[in-house]
């Protein structure tokens with residue numbers, strides 16, 4: 449009798465999760481992959497400042513041929529010099545606006561076939577939608593979303609050429625934690641960053657057979673020149689809600705990003721809150737890791753509850769803020 453209980457106890461707390469793990473081990477897709485960086489052509493937009501610049505340093509340190517694209521020539525030259533000084537490596541730079549498809553195409557063609565494309569450029573101008581000028585709304589959509597389309601469309605033909613001999617390639621896209629959950633003051637910005645997830649999921653299915661792997665990165669508030677500018681105009685409630693996730697240094701975010709790209713992870717989170725967010729918003733995204741798939745399945749209910757608590761807290765802050773204003 450005791451043995452029967454013993455067995456059913458074990459089958460419940462051990463056998464069930466173990467068979468789930470085993471099942472996941474066989475069915476997760478796409479299959480796990482490594483994307484090498486050394487001696488490969490890494491093309492980074494917005495590589496002249498902040499997260500992109502940190503990432504450029506890291507890639508050059510690891511022996512990649514780095515190309516940077518941004519608008520300001522002065523900032524590009526400064527970045528080029530700082531990377532040469534730190535790593536001894538020459539970096540190619542192109543001045544173009546990602547909103548200008550012809551200019552992007554010219555730069556990408558001149559730069560030569562890309563192995564790792566990092567769409568990191570981005571602009572963020574927080575404000576309540578009611579008060580925000582349409583021009584600023586369109587600006588964020590045009591740079592963050594349409595600019596990313598421009599880049600990928602321009603780069604794909606070169607990335608596909610001779611891919612079999614060149615090994616696995618990567619397209620990494622910089623979203624934001626505000627691309628996983630809508631945040632006060634970010635109506636346009638969040639929309640532009642959420643949209644990147646749809647783009648990434650669809651694109652991965654289209655290019656998996658070309659051995660090109662998509663990575664979506666979701667940083668929290670990060671200390672960069674752009675963030676310093678943002679802080680001058682950020683609505684108080686935006687800061688209060690965004691503070692639910694700890695701020696990071698650009699170097700830390702770049703480190704997480706590069707590790708995620710090299711592991712071919714579809715979703716890359718950067719801090720603990722980001723990890724919780726990625727489990728809470730796993731949805732139908734591809735998952736290469738059977739362990740992460742397991743965590744997502746087990747965590748789904750609990751993290752929905754955590755999410756409800758976060759909203760309770762945020763709506764509490766909003767209520768208090770309005771009460772104080774009166």
Ligand SMILES: NC(=O)C1=CN([C@@H]2O[C@H](COP(=O)(O)OP(=O)(O)OC[C@H]3O[C@@H](n4cnc5c(N)ncnc54)[C@H](OP(=O)(O)O)[C@@H]3O)[C@@H](O)[C@H]2O)C=CC1
Nearest residue numbers: 494496497498499518519520546569570624669670672674
């Ligand atoms: N810092 C943060 O708190 C967070 C940032 N992110 C995202 O990370 C990315 C990088 O942010 P961060 O490092 O703060 O950015 P910065 O503002 O410090 O730098 C932005 C970079 O993008 C370039 N860029 C901007 N607009 C264009 C354009 N139209 N065409 C070409 N290049 C452009 C800039 O160069 P130039 O101006 O010369 O064109 C610069 O190199 C963005 O996508 C951002 O949304 C996500 C979460 C948090």
Ligand SMILES: CCCCCCCCCCCCCCCC(=O)[C@@H](N)CO
Nearest residue numbers: 572624625626669690692693724728755
């Ligand atoms: C279920 C568990 C939930 C876990 C915690 C959720 C915390 C969410 C905080 C979101 C912060 C968004 C910051 C955006 C930063 C950004 O993009 C700007 N700096 C502009 O670039």
